[in-house]
Amino acid sequence: MNKRTIKEIILGLVCISLSYSGYAQKDNVHQRSSEYQAPVDPLVKAKLEDWRDQKFGILIHWGIYSVPGIIESWSICSEDWIERDSTIAYNDYKKWYWNLEKVFNPVNFDPDQWAEAAESAGMKYLVFTTKHHDGFNMFDTQQTDYKITAGPFKNHPKANVTKHIFEAFRKKDFMIGAYFSKPDWHSQYYWWDKYATPNRNNNYDINRYPWRWNKFKEFTFNQLNELMTDYGSIDVLWLDGGWVRPKETVNDEVRAWGAPIPEWSQDIDMDKIAAMAREAQPGIIFADRTVHGPYENYQTPERKIPDEKLEDPWESCLPLGDNWGYVPNDNFKTSEEVIHNLVEVVAKGGNMLLGIGPESDGTFPLDAVAVLEEIGEWLEKSGEAIYSTRTLGYYKDGTTYFTQKEGKKYAIVLVKKEKEAPKMVSWKGNLPKKGSKLTLLETGEVLKWQIKNNEVIVNLPSDYEQVTPALAFSFN
Template identity: 40%
Template sequence: MSNEEILQAEQVGQTEEAADEVHNGVHNYSSEEEWVKPSDPLLLERLEWFKDQKLGIMMHWGPYSQLGVVESWALSDEDGDWSRDGIDWGVDSEELKRQYFGLNKTFNPVRLQPELWADLAAEGGFKYFILTTKHHDGFCMWDTATTDYKITGPDTPFHTHKYADICKNLFDAFRDKGLAIAAYFSKADWHTPTYWAPDMERGNDMWRGPSYDPKQHPELWEQFVQFTHEQMMELLSKYGRIDVLWLDAGWVRDGGRVPQDIRLGELVDRARQTQPWLLSADRTVGGPYENYVTPEQSIPHKPLSVPWESCITLGTSFSFRYEDKYKTLRQVVRILLEVVSKGGNLALNVGPQPDGRLPEGAIATIKELGAWMNVYGDSVYGTRICAPYYTSEFAFTQKEGIVYAFRLYEEDRMAVPSEITIPYMEQVSAIELIHTGEKLRFERTDDGLRVAMPLSEQAEQAPAAHVFRLLP
């Protein structure tokens, strides 16, 4: 096959893969039919543990945070039409890549305080922590031996700081607060010369896949596979207990027009020899190493019968954006309850600032969420789905025979009615308002359970939700 034919095949492949895997940086998610139930009893037990957690905090952080633009994607010429919207300093594609890859030389988050991050996450009610150890740009947030393009590299000014090994210090701090650890890792690496290799078929016109056909250059591809395995095994053997290996870049897979088999099964099986509890989330790939599926910036229309997690931003983007706007408590509670009532977990993403602090707007909402979860967490954590699941006004969960009904309010200044009809048709013996413990008067109607609201609740401003405990 000629170089031109190889390039054409790649372009066809990347077009098909783009439609399936990712659009404008937002990933699709696998269907329920693609999910493979693990046979290992321990992994089944860990999936039940995962479904109990409900709320994780996710952080996209790296040198790109200095620019306030989307993480990594501006490097891909094929994705430039949407990812370079915020890049307005008038440079061509090659100069843009040089400037981007040089951001490590100015990344110096000296105001990082891992314990404060962990304290906030615990206060916010989060149960696990997902950190971008490496995004597609290839910059490593741990002290890897595989490359100098890392937070502890000699060109990165932060390398002399006491918290220089960011993964280690953040993982340790969050574990100390009782949070589980998920290591986000991009299987693609646009910095390493064994993936985006110079002087190959593509020339300087890059896409999200390799710059060459792995079948035509198996020796180069094998170098990349070994490089990737070594990086992942560092994280899975030297950084304490890892509960989830959270893998991005679903186009790196054994399939499609440009197969990119990194022999993931070999790697995960090896890691499970020392961390047998390890869950693997090989996004959008399906099969035995995508233990749960991961909708992004979206929530499925109906409950899913498989374990799943929606990753949704607290602000408008995954990475830090200057003068970003953050969701209110009301918005976050509605998202959380829709996700949970449909059987999923919510991974709420916050993009840290380049100086090492978390944005004040994000902190404010997280603290409010924590106060809300402190009152209503029992109706969220450890629950499972319960018909009628979710409507525009109600969400339902159940645990240990008790059903929880959430009346959601869209507007801040919406008045609380004197009566609320809960669309639940099963028999109940009593209905309690969770935050007061008060038993409420109710009657059964053709539409459900008509509940008389106490006068004290009929305030001018509705809460984020009223939460009812329906006793059998």
């Protein structure tokens, strides 16, 4: 690559990142399918219960989009909700975007620092984007040269970043999830240059060109086979891009979501993929997002928490900021907001997957790390009421949420920032039994309580001055 090319790319980065630095993917979200088919494989069922015990995970979006600090992948998709610089022709923009591989060089990449930050936050499992919709591979695939191990980072000892990220998090006893995008907008087998690319779907008639789609199926299978066989033990295969699905699974519910639906079937043969994956990784959980059936082992509502408790396994995917990937000056949630979200999710029966985007040099934003540390401080003291718990029939009373585990019940009272710590708290429902010890998990103190008019009133210690996002109590 000559100096002029590098200069042009960097100039483009400056101009376009200024246009996109405040843009977030707020409206294009994955819905939650209402149908659920429970797995029957006993190994999958056992791993799914283990996953449900973890409660709190980290979702890491990292790729070439972190260089200009813009929305991941979607800016190269031509749909009405996408905004781009109107002075740049669409095809020129796509070329600029895909050429970001030439300057993506994360020289400060330290996966152990990532794992340390996640552990300090009290997180228990990882989902890492091995490939997003733009088709840039964050692992050393042999199916294409569009990958991090073919660019300026290729000679780094940790160039195969997925391998080293998985290893770093395994050392912290995290469950490991591999995010993989089913659509691949860089592949000529998905977005063919013969035609325009009007939306997120493949841009040619599969019925007319079955050979080309079969090549895409082969390409996808081979990439997933690499991930399943060359990257150690993997617990979750997290498949994004739910519009890549058999046509028979497109029902009225899917149509109502409003995403463009082609006339042909984008079937990639999940039966074959699943057989291969579960031979290599016995018991692996599939999260084939929104494609109800045997390979959506848990559901993944995105950017929202369900209104009511759900009995089936689910995971609420929430970004720490407005964006999944790194965007400068992103609007991060406070630790209080995240903890309140986590408590609500767990009380309603779900796990929470918190999204964080590393910067292009390979480091976590310092502001994000600070929030993670504060979350971890609360979980270190009160996590007993979160981890490995299950729901109660009566799971909420106002801003108090309830969980249970091993014969104990827990009440978690959400607290807003105040000038003074509360002197007492109260709730209705799930009342302690007569003679029960009621313990404040934060301090380990057994507190005095009484019941009046079917409401428990708990007196906090007279010297209690801590202002915490939530007060967690255990009782029988």
